[in-house]
Amino acid sequence: MKINKGGPLEKSIRFIFSAATLGFALYGLITGDFRFQYLMLLGITGVMALTGVDDYDRGRKGWSYISFAVALFCLVVALQIFLRDYGL
Numbered sequence: 001m002k003i004n005k006g007g008p009l010e011k012s013i014r015f016i017f018s019a020a021t022l023g024f025a026l027y028g029l030i031t032g033d034f035r036f037q038y039l040m041l042l043g044i045t046g047v048m049a050l051t052g053v054d055d056y057d058r059g060r061k062g063w064s065y066i067s068f069a070v071a072l073f074c075l076v077v078a079l080q081i082f083l084r085d086y087g088l
Contacts, residue, residue, distance in 0.1 A: 010050070017046035038085070041078035045071045 021043030028034045052067030 014047065014050050017043045017050070021047060035085070038078040038081040041074045041081070045074040045078065048074065 021040050024036045024040035024043065028037060028040065048067050048071035052064045052071060055061075055064035055067055
């Protein structure tokens with residue numbers, strides 16, 4: 001399935017990732033409970049990966065590689081937090 005650039009599917013996926021990230025970040029800041037920090041980082045991973053795909057399609061390859069690197073870094077940190085907290 002091909003996703004249209006800037007189409008409703010891409011916008012809705014980006015909105016879901018952004019809203020989840022913001023929600024988990026605000027929850028942690030308000031309550032002081034950071035149990036869901038890894039989920040916030042997974043949301044950031046999704047947003048940065050979508051940004052990287054957008055930049056790559058627009059011809060900004062340097063920025064897309066940076067976005068993919070940040071997404072990969074966030075994914076690794078989220079996995080480390082998850083494995084540390086749940087002892088897997």
